[in-house]
Structures are given as structure tokens and as C-alpha cells.
Amino acid sequence: MTLRAALLLFSAMLLAGCVSTGAVDPMKTEQGRKEAREAYIQLGLGYLKQGQPDRAKVPLGKALDIDPSDADAHAALALVFQTELEPELADQHYRKALAKRPGDARILNNYGSFLFEQRRYQDAYERFQQAAADTLYPERSRVYLNLGLTAVQLGRRDLAKSHLEKSLRINSQQPRALLEMASLDFEARDYVAARSYYAGFNRMGEQNARSLLLGTRLAKVFEDRDQAAVFGLQLKRKYPGTPEYQQYLSEQ
Secondary structure (H helix, E strand, C coil): CCHHHHHHHHHHHHHHHHHCCCCCCHHHCHHHHHHHHHHHHHHHHHHHHCCCHHHHHHHHHHHHHHCCCCHHHHHHHHHHHHHCCCHHHHHHHHHHHHHHCCCCHHHHHHHHHHHHHCCCHHHHHHHHHHHHCCCCCCCHHHHHHHHHHHHHHCCCHHHHHHHHHHHHHHCCCCHHHHHHHHHHHHHCCCHHHHHHHHHHHHHHCCCCHHHHHHHHHHHHHCCCHHHHHHHHHHHHHHCCCCHHHHHHHHCC
């Protein structure tokens, strides 16, 4: 349900109450409470997407007034507090959401991303593993990407490659996974494989300081001076104050 649709639903409920004093209060029926709760949650998420997390708390609080254990409301509040840099509150609401729906892959993946953000890599890895167990989850390729990124942070590069390869098997159109594979293969001195993955990234991904530095290094390995110069110029122009550019200068 969109934010507009949610507002329309509330308007319809209010109008229904004004038409006749004998009308049944929708909040007294299970279906009415369910629809109101869902509408409040969508309103909260709508405010969050608009960059207004403070306003999102009001409808999400109302959703929890209707059902204090609602997993979607707690998961949405977790995102709100995560946005507001309130990690303890975010963690509490993720846990409450999972207490109600422990196998929900979406919530597990979001919680894992939060834990990764907090540098709690082992905890994040375990949540991503749980999310990956849902073979019907439509964002499973992203879960395996997250597993790969977390394995890198845990210093388990072979495991990271395995997860990233799985991610690309599920969905080959993932620039981040392609870049990570290129980086891992470059570190392992498998330059041919690294160049192949990097070419895939370069076709569909948006360059950043890290990817441009890798591009210059690969170009040098294959003695493509023109390409190395192009990437180096982009790095200088777009990211002059970054550690990657300083590293690039030190390698010249």
C-alpha cells in the first residue's frame, strides 16, 4: 500500500463513521484493526522513505497500540532508530520483530545489515545465514552478497568468494558482487578472473574511488597504459581527497 493509498484508507474510515451513527466502528472488528494497523505501518514507512524518521514514529506507535507484538511495526521502528543512529533501540525492535516471526528472511537480512553496520560481524553473519535458509525469498541474491561481504570482514576470503559466486549464480546483474569478486581475485593474483569480473562491473556499475583504484591496478598488470591513465584521471577529478587517490599516487 502506498502512502497515498494509506491516507485514502484513513479518509474512507473517517467518512464511514460520519455517515451514520449506527455504523459499526471498524476498530472493533478484527479485519478493521488489521487494516488500520497495516495502514499505520505504511504511513510510517512512507515518512521514513521521505527522510522524516521523526514523523514516522507516530503512526508506527499507533500500529503498536493496536497490536504491541506486530513484527512489521517493530521492524519498521528498528529502521527508524537505525536511521536516527540509536543502535540500542534499533536492536531492541529487531529482536521484538524476530520474536514474533523468527524465520522472516526480510527482517533477518535487515537485522544482519544493521549488525554489519555496527561491526558485529559474527552476529551479522549468523543472521544472514538464517535469511539464506529461505529458498523462496526474492532477495536471496542480496543475502548471499551480504554473506560474502561479512566473510571478508571476518578474514575468510575463500568463504567470501563462495558466497559471492552463489549470489551471482542467482542474479548475475549485481555490480557490487562483481566488484568484490574482482577485488578478491586481484588479491589472489588471479588477474585474468579479476579482469573478467571487473569488466562486468564496469559495464553496469557506477565507479567509485575503490573501483577506480582497482581499475588502474588491473590496467597496469595488463600493460594498458591508456586505460590506466583514464581511470587515474577520473580518480583525481572525482575523488582527490580520498585514501584511494593517495594510494594511487604512491604507486606511480
